[in-house]
Amino acid sequence: MAVFTEVTLEQAQALINRLDLGQVLELRGIGAGIENTNYFLTTERGEFVLTLFERLSFEQLPFYLQFMKHLAARGLAVPDPQADARGEILFEIQGKPAALVNKLRGGHQLAPDLFHCEQVGAALARMHLAGQDFPLHQPNLRGLAWWTDTVPVLLPHLAPEQAALLREELAYQQQLAASQSFAELPRGPIHADLFRDNVMFELLPPQPEGVQPLQGRERLSGFFDFYFAGVDTWLFDLAVCLNDWCIDLASGRLDEARAQAFVTAYESVRPLSGTEHRLLPALLRAAALRFWISRLWDVHLPRQASLLKPHDPSHFERVLRERIARAWHALPST
Structure with a gap:
């Protein structure tokens, strides 16, 4: 979401004219993130986000955009x-x-609490179920095949102990992906990047007289940034969320209370299978590996961009080491 491509007011207005959304009132670049060029764009008809895609092709994008259309049509x-x-x-x-x-x-x-985690968990499950009949198919482009291609490129940039960990974990995930248990995992379109900064909350409105107020409470108002979406296991999507919404940032350890709340809320909509419960620790490792690799890539092989702020890869190295150390620890079934 850094600004790689500068967009002029005239260019923005030309698009807005085509969409019949009135006059452009403001165009402001968004500095967070590292994949696409994004602008907040305000017109006489409302507030929008304009995205120019820096890596994704015209051929790949119908999947992402039509998936959002599909979910929106189903009330998500x-x-x-x-x-x-x-x-x-x-x-x-x-x-x-x-x-x-x-x-x-x-x-x-x-800084999510149990209330936020419950809402995201339930909404994630609803998203998975709503996507079951989505007709387009595209694999998770940052999945195992990408890890396999990218790790050899990264190894020369790493310290020996980091390189060893990366090689060993990739081998573990390749073995897991070839197993019968992994093949049994339910799958479909997933978000694949549902971090805290890709979810919005809004304050609850004042409660009617006589109803207990929920001061400080917020309700989920939406998911966004679907441009890593693809078909993969639903459990991987859940693991990505647990590794961000439910951890102690300093140590990388799972916060058990938040993680249990998240999984319980998810299962209130879509119960996990026995195989999913059993493989959750392994998928938590997979999710940590995926983001460690991508952050290493962005640091060691960066692209030039205005407002570019790459994320610190050491965070997900720490998370991965923590998940490996607790490889047989799983949340209890609900």
């Missing part, structure tokens, strides 16, 4: 890609694929 709180008079939702600006979606209400909750 996700950005809805704006369509022109012909129903087109994928456009071009400066030779780059581009899309415009409505801006979600609220803000991030970077």
